[in-house]
Structures are given as structure tokens and as C-alpha cells.
Amino acid sequence: MRKSRNISRLSLAVATMLVATFANAESPDNEANVADLRVSFLPDSTRDRKPVTTIFPNYPSIARRDRIEGEATVCFKIDIRGNVKRASVKSYTHKIFKKPALRAIRSSRFEPLQPDQVLGRTKVCRTYRFRLEPLLAEEAGK
Amino acid sequence: MGDPSATQGPKCRTSRRLAGRLLLLTILVGPMSAAEPQNNERMEAGNKVVLGVRNQPLKTGAELLLAGNYEEGVRMTHKGLAQALGSREEEAGLSNLCAGYLQLGKYDTALQYCDMLLVRNDKHWRGYNNRALIFIKTEQWDKAEADLIKGEEINAGAYTMKVARSLYMDAVHPVAPEIEIDDRKTKNRDEKE
Numbered sequence: 166m167r168k169s170r171n172i173s174r175l176s177l178a179v180a181t182m183l184v185a186t187f188a189n190a191e192s193p194d195n196e197a198n199v200a201d202l203r204v205s206f207l208p209d210s211t212r213d214r215k216p217v218t219t220i221f222p223n224y225p226s227i228a229r230r231d232r233i234e235g236e237a238t239v240c241f242k243i244d245i246r247g248n249v250k251r252a253s254v255k256s257y258t259h260k261i262f263k264k265p266a267l268r269a270i271r272s273s274r275f276e277p278l279q280p281d282q283v284l285g286r287t288k289v290c291r292t293y294r295f296r297l298e299p300l301l302a303e304e305a306g307k
Numbered sequence: 308m309g310d311p312s313a314t315q316g317p318k319c320r321t322s323r324r325l326a327g328r329l330l331l332l333t334i335l336v337g338p339m340s341a342a343e344p345q346n347n348e349r350m351e352a353g354n355k356v357v358l359g360v361r362n363q364p365l366k367t368g369a370e371l372l373l374a375g376n377y378e379e380g381v382r383m384t385h386k387g388l389a390q391a392l393g394s395r396e397e398e399a400g401l402s403n404l405c406a407g408y409l410q411l412g413k414y415d416t417a418l419q420y421c422d423m424l425l426v427r428n429d430k431h432w433r434g435y436n437n438r439a440l441i442f443i444k445t446e447q448w449d450k451a452e453a454d455l456i457k458g459e460e461i462n463a464g465a466y467t468m469k470v471a472r473s474l475y476m477d478a479v480h481p482v483a484p485e486i487e488i489d490d491r492k493t494k495n496r497d498e499k500e
Contacts, residue, residue, distance in 0.1 A: 202484050209490040216490075224484035230473040232482070292489040297482040 203298065212289065213282060214243050218274040222265035222293055234297055235259040237266035240290040247275040255290060266293045362387050362396050365403075372407050381407040398428055405437045414441050432461040432468065439471050448479050 204221045227233075235258030242250045252270045254263045270291060278284055360366050365387025371380030384407060388400035401424035408417035421438040424431055435458035442451035455475060458468050476482075 202486065205485070205487045207487065207489045207491055209492055212490065212492075219488065221486050221488065224486065229482075229484055230469060232476065289490075294487040294489065296485040296487065298485045300481040300483055 213285070214247070214275040214278075214289075216273065216275055217247060218272075220269045220272040222262075222269035222295075224295055224297075225261050225265055228259070228261045228295065229297065232297060233259055233261060234295055235262050236292055236294040237262040238290055238292045239266050239270045240288040241270055242288050243275045243285070245278045245284060247277045249273055249275070251288070262293065262295055269293065362391060365391065365396060365400055368407075369399075369403055372403060372410070377407050377410045381411065394427065398424055398431060398434075401427070402431070402433050402437065405434070405441075409437060409441055409444070414445050417441050430461055432458045432465065435461070436465070436467050436471050439475070443471070443475055443478060446478075448475070451475050452479075 202221070202224060206219060208216065225233075228235075237257040238255045239252055240255045241252035244250050249270055252267055254267060257263050257266070364383050368380050368382070368384030368387050371377075371383055374380075381404060384400055384403045388397065388404065391397045391400055401420050405417050405420040405424060408414075408420065411417075418438065418441050421434055421441065424434040425438065428434070435454045439451045439454035439458060442448070442454060452475065455468070455472055458465075459472070462468060
């Protein structure tokens, strides 16, 4: 029984590593934003747990409608298998960004712990910045 | 400036169409409620006591417009407007005709009814909202902006006003949503357990 559970855990970890590196968090109410969403990622090269699947949140449709920009910082722990645990919003500029940020980090995955690594006790943090970049006339006219 | 809608993907266009429909729904709900008094309300017309809906064609017209049957909705609203009693019903009828003709793409006619409405009542925010939409459709941005400002002064929190403002902003000042993920450590940012 325990053996089969370990095998399924291992296959889950492998499958997680094989998933595309970047993806958008699925959210039915924000589907319209996916098509024209621009994303960028500033990794921390010193961190020992490398991201495997990085999920970008969708831009909340109401925030886009009302032209609200801002950011949300989430802090979380990474377990042995690379899953995100105990995620919480540490700070935010507008509450509208809390849910998409949490949803995105909970769907993200990191590399499983290597045999020579020690599981860190501290929480790590990630900031999601939501911006609305003006389109130039040429871009808008394309 | 080029056509800003050209940059939007098919999903975005679909959402715009959806937004348009939602907008119309909300535009019509208010005026319709004006045409439909409370069930237990009693209205006296001469020596006859009438219970329930006073102007049935106006109500039916609004329902047809809400259902997307604009031709028939406009026809019934005209009928209701002809037998309207009081300024409230007249304003509801004019507002619905403006919205109906707007949906039919007859912007000149829609503008006439919106103008008539706003001459009667210059505090009718739905009138400003509808007229702003006509100006957005006909790309008269300055006039659209002026009407949006007037409408927002009267009812800034209205959902339809927000949607109309968003349509205007997307057309005049288009933006692209951008999300940046920052994993870099900042001083004292990473939390100790």
C-alpha cells in the first residue's frame, strides 16, 4: 500500500516537472484577459528551489475595466515535493488582486527537494505586479 | 488613431459583445421598472380604478428589447409612448427608444430620442449614458466624454456608467494588461516562520 503511494507521489512529481514552465491560472470569469495578457518573470537566482511551473494570474476584469493597477505579495512554504503550502497574502495595494495572486501561487510548482538539500524553514515570498500598459497608436491600429 | 479594436483577440471581441448586451440589459431595467408600478398600487384614472400595470405596451416593449427583439420592442415602445401618462412614463419610453434604435444601429434616430429625453429632463443619467454610447459608436469622442462626465456627476456608481466609461477608455486610451512576477529577495521580505 505504502509502496504504491510512493510510486504515485513520484509519478506526480515527474508529471509536475514535465508540465510547461509558464501558464495562466485558469479562471472562468477572466477568460477575456488571456488573449492579450503580457507577462514577465524576474527570478531569484539565489533561491535553492527552482520554479517548475509558474502560473501567471489573470488580470481581474473589474480592475481592468476601472483601470486599477497594483500588486500583491504572497508568502508560502514549499514542501518536499515542490508543492506550495500555507500560502497567504502578505501585502496588497487593492483587495481585488488578493484572490488571483493566491490562486496563481497555489497552482505553481517548484523543483522537488534534492537528496543533498535541506527543507527550508522560512517562508518565501513572491510579488505579482498588475499593470496596464498604454498601447501606442501603431500597436492599437494593427 | 487606428481602430483600437483591431488589436483585441476573438475572446476580447466576444466579451465586448457580451458587455454590450449587458449594458443594454441594465439600460432597460430602470426604465422598465418605471413603466411597471407595484402590484398593490392603485391608480385612479377618472372614475375607474386600475390595478397592476398601467402602460402594458411600454412594459411589453421593454421586455422585448431585453429579449433582443429590437424591431418589435421599438414598435411596442412607440405604442406605449403614445399612451404614456405622466413624465415618468414618457421618459422611460424615450430612453428605451434611444436604447432600441442604438441596438438597431440607427444612431441618428437614437440620438433624436436621447436629445428629446434630455431636453425634458437634464438630470436623466441613463439619457447621458445612452447618448455617450451613441457618440462612442459614431466615434465622436469629445461629445462622448462630455456626456460621460455629466452622467457620472449624477450617478457615478452606476454599473452602466462604468461600462460605458470603460468602452470609451478602451477606444480612446487602449491599454494592455501586463503581469510581472518578482521573486527577487528584498530586505526583510522573506518571512521567518
